Amino acid sequence: MKQIKNKKIMFRYYLITDDEENFINCMLSKGWKISSIKYGFIYEFEECELGEYICRIAFLFKEDGDSIDKEKNVMLRELLQEQNAEILNTTNRKSVIYALRKSKEGKFEINSDIDSKISEYKIRKKSCEVKSCIAIVFGCVFIANIAWIAFAEFIIALLYQYPAFKLGKVIKDLKSQRMIQE
Structure with missing residues (x-):
């Protein structure tokens, strides 16, 4: 773990996305907002208020499992914007969307199929x-x-x-x- 003024960089590798989501939400509850994920294992956090955000992760594959569903991607991004969610940009893993929303706005769920x-x-x-x-x-x-x-x-x-x-x-x-x- 490397900490720069008001920033924290952590190295983690998760195969199971539920574990990854739990890790990110744990950091959010401690007052560290995820700002980026690089190469699938470098997590950058910046300070925020304790428990200010909630993170959810969604998958974007088509039913055939071979390609990313672009239509689903657009629909999900629009839905998340309507819910005032912030979509995190990642350098890889285009098949996954990381969404953050302020916890004061209530329950936040994404139903990944x-x-x-x-x-x-x-x-x-x-x-x-x-x-x-x-x-x-x-x-x-x-x-x-x-x-x-x-x-x-x-x-x-x-x-x-x-x-x-x-x-x-x-x-x-x-x-x-x-x-x-x-």
């Missing part, structure tokens, strides 16, 4: 699996020459499997939730 959440989590899971496979390949390349690097690569591969497994459980839970709703 389950299919969009599933699509987002599938992409994150696939990313972890690909990184794990790359680490295994590098481990196999180095196994004959430099054993300690190969060992480190295999450990890295295992470490990437943990979030992939966790995301798999979340996806399974969301799918069962979707079945219940239908």
